Amino acid sequence: MSGIDTLNIAKDGLLSHQTAISLTGTNVTNANTAGYSRQRAVFSTTEQSVEIIGIERIYDHFIGVQINEQTNNLGYSEAKKDALDRIEMIFNESDAGGINELLSEFWGAWEGLSANPSGQAERLTLVSVSQSLTSLFRSSGDDLLAAQNDANARVSSLVGEVNDYAADIADVNNKIAQSVGSENDSGINTLKDRQETLLASLAEIVDFHYVRNADNSVSVFLSNGMPVVDGGQSWELDVVADDQTSFYNVVFADDPTVEINTSLTGGSLAAYLEVRDTTAVGYINSLDSLAAALASEVNTQHGLGYDLNQDAGGAFFYFDVNPEVQEARYLKVSTDIVSDVNKIAASATVDGDGENATSISSLQNELTMNSNTATFGAYYSALVGQVGQDAAYVNRSYKHDSDLLTQLINKRDVTSGVSIDEEMINLIKFQTGYNASARLFVAAEELSDTLLNLIR
Amino acid sequence: MVMRVSENVKYSTIVDNMFGVQDSYNQLVEKVASLKEINRPSDDAVGMTRVLNLRESIASIEQYSRNIENSQSWLTITESKLSAAGDLLVSAREVAVGQATATGDAQTRSTEAETIQQLIDEMLTLANAKYEGRYLFSGAKSTDTAPFSSTGRSAAEIGTASSAGANTFDGTVTSSGTYTGSANKTYVAKITDWVEGTRTATYNVSSDGGETWTTTGATFVLPDGGSVATGDIGDGIVLTFEDSGAAEPAADDVFYVNALVAGYYSGNGEELSVNIGEDTPFAYSISGEEAFTDEGDGTVDIFGVLTSLKQALESNDQDGIADLIDDLEAASGQISANISKCGTRTNRLELASTNMTDTKLNLTELISVAEDADVSEVITQLSMKQIALKASYSVAAQIGRLTILDFLR
Numbered sequence: 001m002s003g004i005d006t007l008n009i010a011k012d013g014l015l016s017h018q019t020a021i022s023l024t025g026t027n028v029t030n031a032n033t034a035g036y037s038r039q040r041a042v043f044s045t046t047e048q049s050v051e052i053i054g055i056e057r058i059y060d061h062f063i064g065v066q067i068n069e070q071t072n073n074l075g076y077s078e079a080k081k082d083a084l085d086r087i088e089m090i091f092n093e094s095d096a097g098g099i100n101e102l103l104s105e106f107w108g109a110w111e112g113l114s115a116n117p118s119g120q121a122e123r124l125t126l127v128s129v130s131q132s133l134t135s136l137f138r139s140s141g142d143d144l145l146a147a148q149n150d151a152n153a154r155v156s157s158l159v160g161e162v163n164d165y166a167a168d169i170a171d172v173n174n175k176i177a178q179s180v181g182s183e184n185d186s187g188i189n190t191l192k193d194r195q196e197t198l199l200a201s202l203a204e205i206v207d208f209h210y211v212r213n214a215d216n217s218v219s220v221f222l223s224n225g226m227p228v229v230d231g232g233q234s235w236e237l238d239v240v241a242d243d244q245t246s247f248y249n250v251v252f253a254d255d256p257t258v259e260i261n262t263s264l265t266g267g268s269l270a271a272y273l274e275v276r277d278t279t280a281v282g283y284i285n286s287l288d289s290l291a292a293a294l295a296s297e298v299n300t301q302h303g304l305g306y307d308l309n310q311d312a313g314g315a316f317f318y319f320d321v322n323p324e325v326q327e328a329r330y331l332k333v334s335t336d337i338v339s340d341v342n343k344i345a346a347s348a349t350v351d352g353d354g355e356n357a358t359s360i361s362s363l364q365n366e367l368t369m370n371s372n373t374a375t376f377g378a379y380y381s382a383l384v385g386q387v388g389q390d391a392a393y394v395n396r397s398y399k400h401d402s403d404l405l406t407q408l409i410n411k412r413d414v415t416s417g418v419s420i421d422e423e424m425i426n427l428i429k430f431q432t433g434y435n436a437s438a439r440l441f442v443a444a445e446e447l448s449d450t451l452l453n454l455i456r
Numbered sequence: 457m458v459m460r461v462s463e464n465v466k467y468s469t470i471v472d473n474m475f476g477v478q479d480s481y482n483q484l485v486e487k488v489a490s491l492k493e494i495n496r497p498s499d500d501a502v503g504m505t506r507v508l509n510l511r512e513s514i515a516s517i518e519q520y521s522r523n524i525e526n527s528q529s530w531l532t533i534t535e536s537k538l539s540a541a542g543d544l545l546v547s548a549r550e551v552a553v554g555q556a557t558a559t560g561d562a563q564t565r566s567t568e569a570e571t572i573q574q575l576i577d578e579m580l581t582l583a584n585a586k587y588e589g590r591y592l593f594s595g596a597k598s599t600d601t602a603p604f605s606s607t608g609r610s611a612a613e614i615g616t617a618s619s620a621g622a623n624t625f626d627g628t629v630t631s632s633g634t635y636t637g638s639a640n641k642t643y644v645a646k647i648t649d650w651v652e653g654t655r656t657a658t659y660n661v662s663s664d665g666g667e668t669w670t671t672t673g674a675t676f677v678l679p680d681g682g683s684v685a686t687g688d689i690g691d692g693i694v695l696t697f698e699d700s701g702a703a704e705p706a707a708d709d710v711f712y713v714n715a716l717v718a719g720y721y722s723g724n725g726e727e728l729s730v731n732i733g734e735d736t737p738f739a740y741s742i743s744g745e746e747a748f749t750d751e752g753d754g755t756v757d758i759f760g761v762l763t764s765l766k767q768a769l770e771s772n773d774q775d776g777i778a779d780l781i782d783d784l785e786a787a788s789g790q791i792s793a794n795i796s797k798c799g800t801r802t803n804r805l806e807l808a809s810t811n812m813t814d815t816k817l818n819l820t821e822l823i824s825v826a827e828d829a830d831v832s833e834v835i836t837q838l839s840m841k842q843i844a845l846k847a848s849y850s851v852a853a854q855i856g857r858l859t860i861l862d863f864l865r
Contacts (some may be wrong), residue, residue, distance in 0.1 A: 104515030107516065115527075118590070125516065309620060310712060312666075384505060392497075409464075
């Protein structure tokens with residue numbers, strides 16, 4: 001044992017503590033960096049000295065996997081909530097002026113006309129109420145379609161994001177693979193954090209599973225087993241317009257004929273696909289069948305009556321599109337009737353009574369909808385109820401998913417997050433260690449001095 | 457083991473809790489502002505559906521109530537016109553009784569004949585009275601001409617045949633025949649099929665203005681440029697079609713003709729009706745036929761009796777005058793019967809109206825229970841949330857202050 005050895009020990013102590021102190025600095029400065037996992041210098045004894053054998057990244061892989069899964073759930077429910085919030089506004093009947101109220105006014109206007117079948121004021125009122133009703137049908141139909149188109153547009157932009165993330169993950173994979181052998185470097189820990197963040201971002205959009213390769217790169221597969229990222233390589237997704245619906249289908253860019261919509265089962269992409277292909281379609285169909293049945297029932301009864309010119313009643317409603325499709329967004333009041341209210345067939349006979357108006361008004365109580373089980377009004381209320389229930393359901397699952405994710409993120413932060421208090425105490429600890437090492441240096445120097453003075 | 461509390465955990469806990477309180481605070485604020493428990497369907501989907509159904513019921517009740525009010529006004533006017541007519545008949549009877557004895561002579565009877573003429577004129581004004589532009593006593597016939605005329609028809613008449621405005625056929629159609637029916641009716645013929653090759657039209661006929669149809673399968677062949685008469689389309693009425701050489705008849709072409717029996721009345725025996733409840737049609741009009749004629753439900757031709765009385769007075773026919781006293785009696789009876797009919801109907805309307813008001817009140821209450829916010833409860837909750845919100849703000853303000861840094865020198 002020589003004085004030189006003591007000097008070396010002191011040097012190792014100084015260097016190790018220096019490293020630990022600078023790592024504390026890294027931790028403190030990244031205290032608010034999202035996805036940052038704190039790092040710790042691992043001290044180890046060598047012979048009689050000390051060395052830093054690694055820089056440990058404090059991270060619980062299992063929580064990471066859970067966070068990805070929950071992010072995926074939240075991505076789905078958040079996207080669905082976003083779409084349904086918008087659709088719900090179309091059906092918001094909590095205030096006056098909705099389809100429900102205008103339907104009631106429409107039947108009321110027929111009743112009013114039945115009491116004074118030749119009255120011009122009653123006829124004009126009926127036409128004006130009918131126009132408000134059809135215009136609301138049209139705008140509701142248009143709004144639903146817009147919501148559907150919006151979901152479609154999002155599918156396209158989300159596919160772009162998936163491609164960006166996949167390319168980034170492949171890029172990070174490459175860098176990590178290149179740094180094999182330098183695991184003790186703080187730089188590789190940063191790359192791993194980046195990898196986790198990218199996986200979580202991807203999970204928000206699509207559901208996938210991934211495997212970690214020997215070189216610490218990850219391979220990402222869609223739920224149908226198709227790879228999106230494999231090590232340093234990524235495969236691009238693309239959208240192509242469907243032949244029939246002209247909505248986007250998701251495909252792999254290198255295999256554009258095979259649509260993979262159904263393989264996307266989670267995340268915001270699946271949510272928008274579902275809203276576009278199922279949820280919105282269901283509401284649109286319901287509204288369309290209401291408009292179609294209303295037009296057909298009223299037209300049929302109207303045709304049995306006579307107008308003020310003794311003509312048999314023509315169509316009261318029509319669908320303003322060629323060729324005619326019975327969709328709510330095209331529903332209009334016959335232009336003949338709008339330009340000449342005398343063409344409203346209020347009478348059951350050529351003598352001009354009001355009985356046909358009464359018959360039309362009575363349609364409101366007929367069980368015409370839903371295989372003859374519901375009136376027009378009840379059918380529409382049920383539709384509003386359905387929308388409300390769906391919206392309430394996604395609101396609940398959104399809240400649940402987001403609470404759960406918060407809990408998981410907190411759980412991760414409990415392990416991986418930086419605590420300033422802890423770092424400060426560590427700082428004191430390492431500073432003390434550094435000071436002690438420095439003192440050791442002085443002591444070793446004094447020892448050498450003593451020895452040299454002996455010789456003099 | 458003690459749990460580590462990292463910086464992110466510290467702050468995110470505070471922020472999440474604050475958002476949670478703010479969210480429920482905002483929901484309560486919305487309820488207080490709108491005074492409604494349900495502000496969008498997802499707040500309570502079942503409740504919303506219920507509210508919509510209830511609102512629909514209220515809207516139809518409001519319409520039924522308006523129908524009831526209109527019918528009440530109509531009946532009130534009808535009743536007053538009828539009782540005025542009853543008074544006229546009493547005056548006529550006084551004249552008849554006075555002049556049916558030997559005390560009357562040609563001079564007085566001639567004077568009284570003029571009185572009766574004035575009564576007839578007055579009666580005519582009453583029978584042709586209008587309410588809101590519509591004749592009270594024309595049955596279910598909305599027409600611009602008055603239902604009663606001062607000069608009676610001595611025999612049945614078949615009116616001019618008319619074509620509906622939108623008919624394809626642009627030839628002429630005329631009516632002929634002798635009307636054998638017992639009441640005023642509108643006959644309608646509707647072409648159901650036209651075969652161009654054989655120039656054959658198939659048509660259906662209706663004797664109630666086109667409401668119900670008799671499928672006769674009857675046909676006529678219209679020669680090019682010529683004319684053809686149909687068979688009897690009902691009660692002796694015949695239509696003659698004359699081709700113009702241009703547009704031929706086509707399916708759904710409608711031709712109609714008014715057939716009138718002898719007498720003073722040109723309306724029909726139908727009643728006007730409106731719904732005063734779900735599928736509850738209520739006839740609110742009294743037809744002129746029933747009140748003033750001896751056709752259909754009526755038994756006394758009031759204008760006929762008065763005219764006979766006038767003629768008997770003019771011709772100084774004491775026995776004739778005496779014979780008419782019973783008829784005048786019967787005429788008064790007919791008017792009274794219709795007045796009491798008005799009364800019965802008004803009573804029914806009043807019952808229905810009370811019922812409607814009660815139902816509406818109940819429904820309004822049900823809606824209120826379903827959608828209105830309990831203000832006192834919401835406000836209590838709101839102040840509770842306010843305290844929670846203040847607490848979370850105060851904690852948030854403290855959070856950065858407590859750190860070991862403050863204790864290091």
